[in-house]
Amino acid sequence: MAPVILSFGWRTPYLRAVHYFGRAQPLNFWDSAILDEAPAHLAQIRRDGFNAVILVVPWRGFQRTVVPSTFDDQNLARLRRLVAMVQAAGLQSIIRVSFPWNNDPDSVGDFHERTIRLFSDREYRKGWLLYLKEIRRICEAHAGFRFAFFSWEEFPSLRELMVYRTPEERLALAETLGFRRYLAERFELAEISRLFGKPFASLSEVHVPIGDCEAYRVFVDFVNHVLGLLLAEGRAAWPHLAIQLRVDMDRMEVDGENFWIDNDLRLRDAGMRVTYFFPSMYTAGTGLVLSAAQVLANLTLMLRRVTDERRNIRHFIDQFIFHDESPQFASWAKIKPAEIPEYLLGSAALLKRYSRGFAFWNYRDYRVNHLYNAAFIRGLEGWKVQGRATLGPEGEPRIVTLGPGAAVSQRMQPDRVGWGTPHYETMRFAAKVRGPGRLKLTTSGVTEVEFEVAPGDARVLEVAFPADRHRDGVIEFAIENTGNEPVDITDLFLWGFVYRCRLYDEHGNPGDHLEAVRAMLRV
Numbered sequence: 001m002a003p004v005i006l007s008f009g010w011r012t013p014y015l016r017a018v019h020y021f022g023r024a025q026p027l028n029f030w031d032s033a034i035l036d037e038a039p040a041h042l043a044q045i046r047r048d049g050f051n052a053v054i055l056v057v058p059w060r061g062f063q064r065t066v067v068p069s070t071f072d073d074q075n076l077a078r079l080r081r082l083v084a085m086v087q088a089a090g091l092q093s094i095i096r097v098s099f100p101w102n103n104d105p106d107s108v109g110d111f112h113e114r115t116i117r118l119f120s121d122r123e124y125r126k127g128w129l130l131y132l133k134e135i136r137r138i139c140e141a142h143a144g145f146r147f148a149f150f151s152w153e154e155f156p157s158l159r160e161l162m163v164y165r166t167p168e169e170r171l172a173l174a175e176t177l178g179f180r181r182y183l184a185e186r187f188e189l190a191e192i193s194r195l196f197g198k199p200f201a202s203l204s205e206v207h208v209p210i211g212d213c214e215a216y217r218v219f220v221d222f223v224n225h226v227l228g229l230l231l232a233e234g235r236a237a238w239p240h241l242a243i244q245l246r247v248d249m250d251r252m253e254v255d256g257e258n259f260w261i262d263n264d265l266r267l268r269d270a271g272m273r274v275t276y277f278f279p280s281m282y283t284a285g286t287g288l289v290l291s292a293a294q295v296l297a298n299l300t301l302m303l304r305r306v307t308d309e310r311r312n313i314r315h316f317i318d319q320f321i322f323h324d325e326s327p328q329f330a331s332w333a334k335i336k337p338a339e340i341p342e343y344l345l346g347s348a349a350l351l352k353r354y355s356r357g358f359a360f361w362n363y364r365d366y367r368v369n370h371l372y373n374a375a376f377i378r379g380l381e382g383w384k385v386q387g388r389a390t391l392g393p394e395g396e397p398r399i400v401t402l403g404p405g406a407a408v409s410q411r412m413q414p415d416r417v418g419w420g421t422p423h424y425e426t427m428r429f430a431a432k433v434r435g436p437g438r439l440k441l442t443t444s445g446v447t448e449v450e451f452e453v454a455p456g457d458a459r460v461l462e463v464a465f466p467a468d469r470h471r472d473g474v475i476e477f478a479i480e481n482t483g484n485e486p487v488d489i490t491d492l493f494l495w496g497f498v499y500r501c502r503l504y505d506e507h508g509n510p511g512d513h514l515e516a517v518r519a520m521l522r523v
Helices: 035-047 073-088 111-118 122-139 167-176 179-184 189-196 215-237 292-306 337-354 514-521
Strands: 004-007 010-013 015-019 052-058 063-065 092-099 145-151 241-244 250-254 257-261 273-277 315-320 357-360 384-386 389-391 400-402 407-412 426-434 437-443 446-453 459-466 475-481 487-495
Touching: 015 092, 035 073, 052 073, 052 357, 063 122, 073 092, 073 122, 092 122, 092 315, 111 122, 122 145, 122 215, 145 315, 167 179, 179 215, 189 215, 215 241, 215 250, 215 257, 273 292, 292 337, 315 337, 337 514, 384 475, 400 407, 400 475, 426 446, 437 487, 446 459, 475 487
Parallel strands: 015 052, 015 357, 052 092, 092 145, 145 241, 241 273, 273 315, 315 357
Antiparallel strands: 004 010, 250 257, 384 407, 389 400, 400 487, 407 475, 426 459, 426 487, 437 446, 437 475
């Protein structure tokens, strides 16, 4: 019988979870996933031995304007529908909120603007709290709901992206974010000057530091402080709210010497905490291939650290990463492929001893689809139409018929909607189409590929073309009917990378690690 633990006052079984994205990807799940497919997916997840799924509920896309607070009714309805499906499948639900990356063209404020205003504008903070309350009403209507959380990763503009800001921007942000006030409450100006390694005549000269002076240590403390305040206010709106902690240490280099700064692990927090682990953690060097025993030793170190030697095991590892093919992380340490089963079996006992559960990032490999509303579930929202493009009956997916000479197009920034775009080698496009006819794909007016659509029943066609125009900048990608007959299109994918965990591939076929994961789940 599964052990039962106490969490937020609820009796909760040990959680073995996966994030659920269907055949979509995290950035376009709510506008493009075919929810009619979800019951079969969820049933398979349960058969494989999982007992929970994590749903990523973005801030953009759900709350379209923050002040005044307005919501997208279609996404709220889809959330209600999916949480009910999770419950009906006999699975529990965990909700990740405040995820800032979403391609909705009608949501006001990108992730940077929303982050800065969340931590500087009181009315904006109230709007965010209304977003939490709205999602809470939907999720807590089901007994299978366990907890919600947001992550430090949602707010890269607070810290991680500071190194890319100009000195003028960091000067302004020191005031906007309240860092100067934080310093003034703790230090005299002379001590602030010493921490920065430069003299200041007044506090107005203080900027946000990067990791090249002692002041950066204070700034890391400041970031942990404001995240703690956000959590406290968030819990007032949603008591079952947790935070994913930054387990990594931050590097500071002063006078040629490296120092590592620990983040606040909230060891005395009485609520749930969320963490993560990947094989290269606590490993020095690049390109290493580690044994199962080496990575298990590092996992043990991490678990002992985040639980204060088991004094507080109220935490959940929401991204337990054991396999990652992202090209931008190619130099990170990896587990010897032949020893992954041994690693997963060994980690199962450790995780049960030191945590309340774990999750894999993805259940199915997913194509990182650059397109918004890729199955026309939201009609032609997000698409520019030229010529005669007719929507078919409502459904999932929904068909669009392109008349001769008609085209639909989307404007996008590839590096914001893709993953590792500088490393793309080939772009691919796939769609369910019905002809006869001919389609042409163009990027900002340049033809990528043109291909025939054979007559007969609808079928999936896939074509490839160079990735050169799909790495960065702003582009317009178009699908044009260059034939003489109408062509039906739906269920579109445009991608240069497939994110793989290899439990199941993007088509639902069993992957290399499925049996090892199933064995882990039986422990």
